[in-house]
Amino acid sequence: ASTDNKVNYSNDVIYQIMTDRFSDGNANNNPTGSLFSADCSNLRKYCGGDWQGIINKLNDGYFTDMGITALWISQPVENVYSVLNDTAGTASYHGYWARDFKKTNPFFGTMQEFQTLINTAHQKGIKVIIDFAPNHTSPASEDTPSYMENGKLYDNGTLVGGYTNDTKDLFHHNGGTNFSSIEDGIYRNLYDLADFNHQNPTVDKYLKDSVKLWLDMGIDGIRVDAVKHMPFGWQKTFMETVYSYKPVFTFGEWFLGENEVDQNYYNFANTTGMSLLDFRFGQKLRQVLRNGSDNWYGFNSMITESEAKYEQAADQVTFLDNHDMDRFHFDGADVKNTDLALAVMLTSRGVPNVYYGTEQYMTGNGDPNNRKKQTSFNKTTKAYQIISKLAALRKSNQALGYGKTKERWINNDVYIYERTFGKDVVLVAVNKSKTASYNITNLTTALSAGSYSDQLTSLLNGSSLSVGSGGAVSAFNLSPGEAGVYSSNGTAAAPAIGQIGPVMAVPGSTITISGESFGTSVGSVKVGTGNAAVLSWSNTEIRAQVPVLAGGNYQVSVTSSGGTVSNTYGPVEVLSGKQSSVRFMVNNATTSPGQSVYIVGNVSELGNWDAAKAIGPMYNQVITKYPGWYYDVSVPAGRNVEFKFIKKDASGNVVWESGANHLYTTPSSGPGTSISNFQN
Ligand code: NOJ
Ligand code: NOJ
Ligand code: CA
Ligand code: CA
Numbered sequence: 001a002s003t004d005n006k007v008n009y010s011n012d013v014i015y016q017i018m019t020d021r022f023s024d025g026n027a028n029n030n031p032t033g034s035l036f037s038a039d040c041s042n043l044r045k046y047c048g049g050d051w052q053g054i055i056n057k058l059n060d061g062y063f064t065d066m067g068i069t070a071l072w073i074s075q076p077v078e079n080v081y082s083v084l085n086d087t088a089g090t091a092s093y094h095g096y097w098a099r100d101f102k103k104t105n106p107f108f109g110t111m112q113e114f115q116t117l118i119n120t121a122h123q124k125g126i127k128v129i130i131d132f133a134p135n136h137t138s139p140a141s142e143d144t145p146s147y148m149e150n151g152k153l154y155d156n157g158t159l160v161g162g163y164t165n166d167t168k169d170l171f172h173h174n175g176g177t178n179f180s181s182i183e184d185g186i187y188r189n190l191y192d193l194a195d196f197n198h199q200n201p202t203v204d205k206y207l208k209d210s211v212k213l214w215l216d217m218g219i220d221g222i223r224v225d226a227v228k229h230m231p232f233g234w235q236k237t238f239m240e241t242v243y244s245y246k247p248v249f250t251f252g253e254w255f256l257g258e259n260e261v262d263q264n265y266y267n268f269a270n271t272t273g274m275s276l277l278d279f280r281f282g283q284k285l286r287q288v289l290r291n292g293s294d295n296w297y298g299f300n301s302m303i304t305e306s307e308a309k310y311e312q313a314a315d316q317v318t319f320l321d322n323h324d325m326d327r328f329h330f331d332g333a334d335v336k337n338t339d340l341a342l343a344v345m346l347t348s349r350g351v352p353n354v355y356y357g358t359e360q361y362m363t364g365n366g367d368p369n370n371r372k373k374q375t376s377f378n379k380t381t382k383a384y385q386i387i388s389k390l391a392a393l394r395k396s397n398q399a400l401g402y403g404k405t406k407e408r409w410i411n412n413d414v415y416i417y418e419r420t421f422g423k424d425v426v427l428v429a430v431n432k433s434k435t436a437s438y439n440i441t442n443l444t445t446a447l448s449a450g451s452y453s454d455q456l457t458s459l460l461n462g463s464s465l466s467v468g469s470g471g472a473v474s475a476f477n478l479s480p481g482e483a484g485v486y487s488s489n490g491t492a493a494a495p496a497i498g499q500i501g502p503v504m505a506v507p508g509s510t511i512t513i514s515g516e517s518f519g520t521s522v523g524s525v526k527v528g529t530g531n532a533a534v535l536s537w538s539n540t541e542i543r544a545q546v547p548v549l550a551g552g553n554y555q556v557s558v559t560s561s562g563g564t565v566s567n568t569y570g571p572v573e574v575l576s577g578k579q580s581s582v583r584f585m586v587n588n589a590t591t592s593p594g595q596s597v598y599i600v601g602n603v604s605e606l607g608n609w610d611a612a613k614a615i616g617p618m619y620n621q622v623i624t625k626y627p628g629w630y631y632d633v634s635v636p637a638g639r640n641v642e643f644k645f646i647k648k649d650a651s652g653n654v655v656w657e658s659g660a661n662h663l664y665t666t667p668s669s670g671p672g673t674s675i676s677n678f679q680n
Pocket of ligand 4: 187188
């Protein structure tokens with residue numbers, strides 16, 4: 001997808017830049033004094049990197065030649081100017097300590113330079129994703145207002161309020177989280193960061209107005225920081241704001257540790273309209289190719305599990321490492337492991353994201369050693385070339401962006417897998433052993449009969465492959481550390497949908513459908529059984545208007561002008577309307593052990609009276625305590641909703657609240673609160 005399709009990144013390769021650590025293109029904007037380390041020997045200070053440095057690299061072809069089509073940059077907003085009172089005097093070079101979301105970080109550049117960055121990137125066919133951290137402002141201490149900047153928030157220069165004496169109730173004052181539960185992590189401070197109260201109308205409007213300002217600058221995507229730490233209901237309203245205003249691909253950071261599996265993580269990816277950074281994928285690939293604590297069987301199980309659990313696996317953002325983990329490559333390690341990991345990531349489902357410096361085999365364990373200044377811009381490293389070859393293949397063969405994954409041959413060392421979409425096929429063979437060769441016999445592929453050369457041009461020693469009738473691959477040898485990638489393109493007979501963005505939309509808004517064989521004459525699009533007006537149509541991309549439908553999840557299909565129907569794709573959540581974050585609270589709901597309280601009501605966002613789709617479990621520890629319960633829910637704005645609270649246990653046994661339905665008129669804009677007494 002080109003830069004004019006901002007809701008489909010399936011064919012893109014993202015490159016993650018810590019703006020301060022990439023390239024200093026303008027020494028005049030560098031901080032001075034205790035904020036700055038001119039030679040970047042103190043990794044806790046600013047090092048001078050800026051947007052001009054990125055612009056220069058766009059202009060000299062560093063990204064284009066690597067095949068990079070999207071840049072994820074540090075949060076661009078103004079950050080605190082003070083330093084932490086730690087031994088290093090840590091400065092906010094990383095961009096996560098905002099003070100004014102409507103101004104730029106002057107050490108990165110001016111609004112004008114930001115605009116030049118966007119324009120230059122777009123001229124090169126490259127998208128720009130901003131990091132955005134709406135969970136908090138900056139480190140603050142309730143009792144010591146002089147600590148840092150007391151978390152103060154400014155609105156384009158005007159003070160809104162600080163953490164101490166927070167009479168406007170902008171922030172939470174529940175102490176720091178011990179990460180004991182999701183609720184604890186949302187409503188208490190993450191470390192010492194002044195934690196926003198998103199139910200405050202000023203905060204809600206401020207953050208949504210801020211993101212609109214950056215959308216107006218022409219950004220193409222958003223990486224949302226710390227999504228596990230903000231109310232999910234509010235985040236859904238945030239996404240509705242983005243999608244109703246200027247829809248861009250948005251992915252959140254929900255950190256998972258090694259072998260951590262969390263159904264809440266999948267639920268988040270499937271219900272908020274936001275994708276996730278694919279920590280399941282990244283952690284597992286690191287186990288296989290970085291620390292050796294798992295093998296390809298474990299990797300293949302992760303692929304199978306996650307393709308089943310993500311409703312849109314292709315929209316999750318895969319990675320090998322980032323600024324919060326040890327770099328993938330480490331001193332003393334064989335660079336071959338990084339090469340193989342890149343080859344696997346770039347041919348796997350999901351949108352691949354390369355952390356800056358990986359292509360230069362940079363090393364560094366832990367923060368801030370994983371955030372060193374980019375060491376060189378060498379275009380001849382093997383990693384750089386692997387990325388370049390496979391980024392090109394992601395553009396030319398749709399199996400990589402849209403295809404399902406099938407394991408074809410596996411042992412602890414060898415993984416041969418196939419991606420297919422319509423008649424497009426990519427077969428990948430990897431041997432991670434340092435010593436063992438494997439003779440691969442009895443391999444079957446969907447590639448049609450013929451001879452195939454390695455798409456990596458033998459960068460990882462791949463040989464050519466010979467496929468006979470019925471997809472029988474002639475026996476071949478996979479040498480230690482070898483990887484080969486084999487590709488064939490075909491034209492699907494029927495329209496094939498590969499991706500839709502966004503997958504959450506209000507009636508009347510636009511969705512973009514990508515795939516192939518839609519035909520060149522206009523056909524029709526169905527969302528459920530509703531006909532969607534076609535706004536534009538090409539063989540590979542359709543824009544359609546979501547019809548007026550009751551809120552709920554729908555499958556989408558395309559019918560060509562000749563009457564051939566596509567696969568169904570979905571679900572796409574049609575919202576009941578513009579959304580508002582409402583805090584539902586209920587007093588005196590006593591439960592037996594194992595039971596939790598949920599909300600269910602008469603709109604799709606409240607489960608349409610289906611107890612199985614009730615919202616919850618509600619919380620009862622921080623904002624209110626048992627037997628009081630609360631939960632922040634994204635519901636249609638300006639609507640009379642009816643609802644009840646139910647008690648549900650893990651086996652799905654439901655006890656309905658008695659009496660009449662509760663009634664609440666949701667605010668027409670901004671958040672609201674509804675308080676009920678439980679009716680026994
Ligand atoms: C996650 C970011 O990636 C990390 O670097 C940052 O410190 C925290 N969120 C807080 O913003
Ligand atoms: C069952 C609930 O008890 C009631 O309050 C509600 O009106 C109906 N479901 C709607 O079908
Ligand atoms: Ca600079
Ligand atoms: Ca929070």
